Amino acid sequence: MIKNRFSKLYYFKSSYHFRSILCNVNIYRTIINERYILKCQRLYSSSSNDYSITKTRNIGIIAHIDAGKTTTTERMLHYAGFTRRIGDVDDGDTVMDYMKQERERGITITSAAITFGWKDHRINLIDTPGHVDFTIEVERSIRVLDGAVTILDAVSGVEAQTQTVWDQADRYEVPRIAYVNKMDRTGAGFGRTVNEMRYKLGTMPLVCQIPVMKKDNKGNTVFSGVVDFLNMEVLDWDKDSNGSIINKTPLSDKYPISGLFEETLKGRASLIESLSDLDSEMLDTFLELEDPMKITAETIKNTLRRVVLKGQAVPVFCGASFRNIGVQPLMDAIIDYLPSPLDRPAPMASLSSNESVKIDLKENDKLCALAFKVIYDSKRGLMVFVRVYSGRIDNRMLLFNTKTQCKERVNKLVQMYADDVEEIPSITAGNICAIVGLKNTRTGDTLIRFDDTRKNLKLQSIEIPAPVFFQAVEAAGISDEKPLDDALKNVLREDPSLHVYVDPDSGQNLISGMGELHLEIVKDRLLNDFRVNAKLGKMRISYRETATVGKIDHTYLYDREVMGKRVKAQVSLTISPLPENDLGLSEEGGNRVMLEQMIITDDSLDTKEQQENVSLLLPKTEIENALRSGLMTGLYRGPILGFPITKLLIKVNSIKLFGAESTKAAISTCVSQALVDAVKKGNPALLEPLMKVDIELTEEYLGDVLGDLTGTRRGMILGLDAAKSTFDKIDQNINIYAPPDPTYISSSERSEHTVLKSKKVIHAHVPLSTMLGYSSALRSLTGGTASFDMRVHSIGLMSDDQAKNVIREMQGGY
Template sequence: MDYMKQERERGITITSAAITFGWRKHRINLIDTPGHVDFTIEVERSVRVLDGSVTILDAVSGVEAQTQKVWTQADRYGIPRIAFINKMDRVGAGFGRTVREMQRKLQTRPLVCQIPMMRTDERGNLDFYGVVDLLDMQLLDWDKDPNGRVIQKTVITDNYHDQTFYKELMKGRTCLVEALSELDDQILDIFLASEEHMKVSADDIRQALRRVTLSGKAVPVFCGASLKNIGVQPLMDAIVDYLPSPLDRPAPLANLGEGGTAQITLREKDPLCALAFKVVHDQRRGAMVFVRVYSGVLDNRMSLYNTNIHQKERANKLLQMYADEVEEIPSINTGNIGAVVGLKETRTGDTLINWNDSRKNLRLPSIDIPAPVFFCAVEPISASEEKPLEEALKNILREDPSLHVHTDPESGQTLISGMGELHLEIVKDRLLNDFKVKAEIGKMRISYRETATAELSDLSYLYDKEVMGKRAKAQISLSISSLSEDDLGVASEGSNRIELEIINPDLLENNDDTSSEKQMQTKLTLEEINSAVRGGILSALYRGPILGFPLTGLRVKAHALQLFGAESTKTAISSCASQALTQAVKSASPALLEPLMEVSVEVSEEYLGIVISDLSGVRRGHVISLETLGRGDANTEQKLHQNEVYAPPDSTYKYGEHEGSLGISKPKRIVHAHVPLSSMLGYASALRSLTAGNASFNMIVYRFGLMSEDRARNVIAEMQGGY
């Protein structure tokens, strides 16, 4: 499903891809999402439309930082999950260790449904070749077919040749039944009636697993090695058995405007309601809009209405997606996803209904878009290339809402802002190679933020200018203050609060010299006035006074507005509010903010001191905690007993005493730190040099923090030197 050239070159997933297929007489719509932090918007908009998810974990790396981020995204939407611990065939794989990390780092209740089968090969190394299903007590062996198509099943009984291993299997199934009995009343009644753990049938356990998964109380855990196709078929069975169908999910609530809501029921006879969650630009077909249909049926050639932009659209063609291949279909039914060709203006997060539907203000909850932290300048190499560059940027911007494009008013340069170095690198590659744009792309820089550190209680600003021969005049009073440190740390564009008190006509003042006839010529409603003030404030928040970066962490309160009859147009009011806020921030000790990253470095014990010294000294970071990535000991077993979560030991049961000779890696340490993003540029190569390649790291945006005066002076000097 990684069909893009950039994905195949780098060996990673960059954009989410969809495919539809059948399994056990069920229809499955699968969306494959990236794991890299720079492409978190792909996860966000995919999770928004999913009914359930499979969280894939690396058996060697365990629960990584980005895994925690994605898990939090799924928590926000209440998505039921199952977990698949992959790469069990690699040296250092730890199934039990990863299960324990799931409980500790993801704050969830993992339920082990399989135990990996390991053996030693001729060279004395561990070899993963199958799993034991704890529900049926069957050994699933993929050893007969290198392509993983043929599964040999063997029932394990009490006369199994390895009694130590058999006891571990008994323990695993006992713990599974007991855990389900705590979470589900029905399985508890069955267990009490049977009086034995082993007498609880596999079908009863499956039904209980489905109930606790749908309720979000626990997460079934499976394992395998996808490279060898080991464990894939049981995982597909688990998707059908435990994850919800659209009918099992709560009906979404849509906004009807003016505080009203409507529940969108999953019925094909109801009016159409669909959400556009992704846009892809195809060289031959143009824009393809991926939609999830929540009610009704989306038919080919149907006239649609986009309630977000209040515009009519037409579905010229409907497609069923198979990664980069397509199949034309006559309709997209309720609960399914598909792609629509012909929508000219629809973007990510827009709601689509039938053109004849009277609910013109109906909107499904939109999709959260993260704030960019890097930017670079892009310029066409000649005047003739300006239009192709503009069209290419328009198409990329429509595809990727986490990408921002704007023009610097001082330099006149076009600036592209993205989520990270790799994000902008992919954009650059696509501009030059996919869209064939002849352009020069400047050095990558960090997108800082600005704020005001002092409080300004009352600033009155008079806007009085002549524009195109007509006088525009308005006066506003506003105050600004800083939000709390917690609010200031929110790494998003929306971390400001705007409070308008211009909601009562008594608060609107008119100049005494203005005649009553002239006052009547204003003809602006309170809603229009509020909208103009808010629009002006938002435009001023987009550009700070120091270096032109967006303002954040501010509480802005507009509490008085003076009108001057017909001269106080909406444009005059908006410009007055904008310039008033700019003046207020300049007078309230403006300061620069820089993005702080939450960094996790996995490193061997021998290099621990070097890594900590580099993070806290050279990179101006603050080490938060240290963690040991171990295989389990007496203390770990005691904690597991207290928390009542079962995880099998990671070494082979028969050959456990020979762990040192079986290629199992030694425990590593994980360093958690908060580090300024500017200090993390080029950290991947630096870390390899420091640790001889024996370390890896992940980082995500933590928050925006105040920059020191010395650092701010250096940044200002660097930025004013040009892009």
């Protein structure tokens, strides 16, 4: 046994992993063998007794696709001692991208959570996708995070999806730090990217590091390290140790790189001046000492933390994660500048429509937790990720879901390590974990103790985007129908941005999602992960229908015999197009329903008794609920192709009841049929989703792309701008510092020197139906140099010719 232990120890001494562990020697001083290393790290990560809530960081990695989120996370895990070797996205062996679909495509599809330790702190990290089709993963992750790291590509700068995820973080007021990655790439521009952060993201970037560029043996300028403004040190990473060893050299005017010392003095002075503008304590210190070099690193660090927590500014760091440069200072910044759960404002929860309560972060208080993600595990079943805001959840505890009003039991509590888990006895306030055994809990549900009297307590839910693509999915045979239904239920619980419904005419299951890649992934999972024998049809657009005539008054009498009983009701309503400035109500599918001035009469009562006794036969609230239910049914399926009806103002003028014959079902059916008939009389028309498209490209391809947009894609050009901050100098009126980039010259593979060209941005509205496959088309038109962002803007009226083509195609079957 002793021999084996020492042989294991010798093995790690000769490995890079052992060196990285020794960087955090206080944590790992008792490590003996490989098995104990992993176990020690797990205990360190998940034990709630060893680390206070002030030493907890719930953070997310957000960025545009291919900015280096997963690559950076893999380095964090390695330097923290969690992994023995560094995973590679291209090789498909990363810890965080564990799904088969992620490893095949080299992209992140689902947000993955992991817990690890760094410098006596526990970090609960969520790596989020960068593709627009999976924006729900970013939305529900940011909802529960306390801070975020935004990663930017030094070559591409602030890209389209970067702006989208930044806006999502703004909406939840999440403090952030920024990391400019890929500084080793040809054409990288740190200063240019800092400028773009100011202009495109509307934030105040505070540069805390600048890149060190050296000449290699061939005379090329290469990225070799960074200068730390706070400590006035040059940080250089040892290549032989996979970046685990950092060499620190004090910076002085004798440093061999010309101008580096002077630029660092300028940058440090600018950082302190900016902090003085934002923070009164720093201003007092600056006025007292007068010399920026006399202000200590600790003072600057404390001030940076204060302005970050207030959302006033964003510290900016740089590196090249793939080359193992710059990651450890980023991890230090997460600890130093991003908030603990105690630093965040207490969330508000509603008890009723007009009563709210603040949820204070106290372990001994009543439990309040938010379910923010559900995943299906083939071994463990459904697992629900929760963020605990107050109280604690214990194993085998009985919970209550305030949205579904259902009782839930915790079968098992687990700490997540991507696709691996560790069972834990409890989870305390401020932390994130997963629960096995919850049957009726969905994304956005609030969980409390079963014996809590606050049965209507609800935390702010998570905004779910509306799907815009759909396709048919059907079982290959009768024996495959149940497995398909079960698989679809699990997929829907995992991803709330997916919708599944049954077409009443064809009887087919229709599944709708956010984009082509989104549905492609769903299809792949159904066939390969769930092993369902199913057929999927052609991908189609989710259109809408509406009435175009100005105003339609319609009265409908419903009189039927159902199962030997007479049911009867009469409804009079008015429909008209919804004004553009009236957004409608989300629960009514973009329509507005008015029941306030409705007159209720009962034909079975005498005139004098009507107003007094109508409520005795059927309460007014039940009548309104039946009317609203019937209208929702009618709006769900339009008269042309069965798409949902939208953009209508619906006013119910009166309803006539006929005593006991007017049941709630009769009222609901009557108003539903009345609405359908009114829409048919109102010259129904098809509507199509219009996308707001922003395309960034060089001028040489401008004509080709504009011609493609306005031609077959039927787009409307809104404007053409210069890409902000591509080569623009800093606005002298804005007090930010951005270092000069060493060169704007890049080298091609043939060593021919070409100047990086300024870019333009096209803003347009384009029908979604014409944007299918646009990513490939744009690559072809621009040689792969352009990028675009696309999101739903509105629903627009379709031309008669286009509508006829769609009707002909849809009626031709799937």
